Amino acid sequence: MDITACRKLVLGKIAEQGSMLVAFSGGVDSSLLAVLAREALGDKSRCVLLDSPVVPREAVEEARRIARDYHLHLEILPVTVMDDERFTKNPAERCYWCKKNSAAVLKRRAQELGLACVADGINVSDTGEHRPGLAASTEEGIVHPFLDAGMTKNDIRECARAGGFDFWDKPSAACLSSRIPYGDTITDEKLHMVEEAEAFLHKNGFRQVRVRVHGTVARIEVPKEEMHAVLDMHAAVAGTLSALGFSYVTLDLAGYRSGSMDEVLAPAKRKS
Numbered sequence: 196m197d198i199t200a201c202r203k204l205v206l207g208k209i210a211e212q213g214s215m216l217v218a219f220s221g222g223v224d225s226s227l228l229a230v231l232a233r234e235a236l237g238d239k240s241r242c243v244l245l246d247s248p249v250v251p252r253e254a255v256e257e258a259r260r261i262a263r264d265y266h267l268h269l270e271i272l273p274v275t276v277m278d279d280e281r282f283t284k285n286p287a288e289r290c291y292w293c294k295k296n297s298a299a300v301l302k303r304r305a306q307e308l309g310l311a312c313v314a315d316g317i318n319v320s321d322t323g324e325h326r327p328g329l330a331a332s333t334e335e336g337i338v339h340p341f342l343d344a345g346m347t348k349n350d351i352r353e354c355a356r357a358g359g360f361d362f363w364d365k366p367s368a369a370c371l372s373s374r375i376p377y378g379d380t381i382t383d384e385k386l387h388m389v390e391e392a393e394a395f396l397h398k399n400g401f402r403q404v405r406v407r408v409h410g411t412v413a414r415i416e417v418p419k420e421e422m423h424a425v426l427d428m429h430a431a432v433a434g435t436l437s438a439l440g441f442s443y444v445t446l447d448l449a450g451y452r453s454g455s456m457d458e459v460l461a462p463a464k465r466k467s
Contacts, residue, residue: 198353201346205354206235208340209314214239216305216313218297218337219269220250221258224316224348226362227355228340229267232314242269243304245297247276248383249370251390253397261362274300282372283381289372290328298335314338320348366403367453374407376456388413388439395435399428403451411442419450 209215209232217229219242232240244250244258255271262269274297276282281292301313317329318341333339341351355363372381374389385408392406392413401421407414413436417425425432425446433444447455 198350198357201344201350202231202354202358205340205344205346206231208343209235212236212312212314212338214310214312215241215338216301216308216310217242218301218313218315219244219258219262219267220316220368221254221261221362222316222368223355223362223365224318224341224351226261226265226365227351227358227360228314228316229262230265230358230360231340233265233267238268239310240268241308241310242267243301244269244271245274245300246271247274248386249276249293249372249381251371251393253394254368265360270304272300272304277381277383285372285375285377285379285381287377288327289377289381290326291331293370293372294328294331295335298332298337301337302335312336312338314340316351317342318346318348318351369453373454373456374405376407376409377459379408379410384440388441391439392436392441396432399431400424405451405455406436407447407456411440413441413444414447415445416447416449416451416455422446422448422450 215232215236217225217232217240219225219229221244229242242262244255246255258269261267276293276296279292279296282289298313305313315332315337317332317339321329352363371386371389375381375385389406389408393404396404396406401417403418405416407416415425436444
């Protein structure tokens with residue numbers, strides 16, 4: 196898709212809303228949406244980041260930085276997720292209930308601010324993955340300007356790069372609960388272990404990394420071309436993760452891939 200045409204189309208989708216609250220995470224998708232909403236709507240756009248134990252502290256600080264650099268009106272609101280068993284029991288539809296709860300908070304804040312809608316960065320690429328949260332947000336009336344404009348993840352990155360936005364090549368991110376296999380209870384301890392393990396790897400130069408939790412086993416995913424770098428510092432990696440509470444530290448030879456926990460789901464379920 197022509198990037199100039201993409202940008203014009205999505206600006207039109209945003210402008211027709213009149214005013215907008217952007218569900219903001221500091222990722223590529225929501226950051227571009229927030230910047231374009233500010234361009235199209237000015238002060239009639241706001242951003243809200245919902246903060247909880249499933250959001251890494253690194254992500255919160257990066258979201259603050261992007262908001263500051265691009266003059267976005269950002270508000271950070273705490274939300275409670277760990278007292279909802281439909282989430283913490285970690286069923287395959289975990290994200291559905293999380294998004295239902297999040298949508299209620301966002302819609303209430305939009306109403307308080309007198310804004311016409313809540314929007315998120317969902318795009319065409321998301322529709323081919325296991326995204327029960329997409330169904331929940333759509334049911335709640337959350338609008339998806341990129342999806343409506345037919346934009347893919349690559350379109351969004353290219354649009355951000357063409358605009359000179361420094362977040363265009365940020366690695367894909369997901370909430371910390373996605374590191375825990377379906378059916379295994381989500382706890383504050385597990386989330387903390389994942390967050391600290393990934394923060395350590397980030398500090399050592401690994402941008403796109405996941406630390407998946409299988410009981411007391413850590414399964415590290417990095418791009419295949421970076422596996423040698425993990426092995427080169429194996430003692431430090433094993434020592435740090437062991438100190439966090441992992442009994443065993445492993446490197447996944449299949450490499451990083453988005454949503455690897457979904458691989459155990461039936462094909463029909465993965466696409467729901």
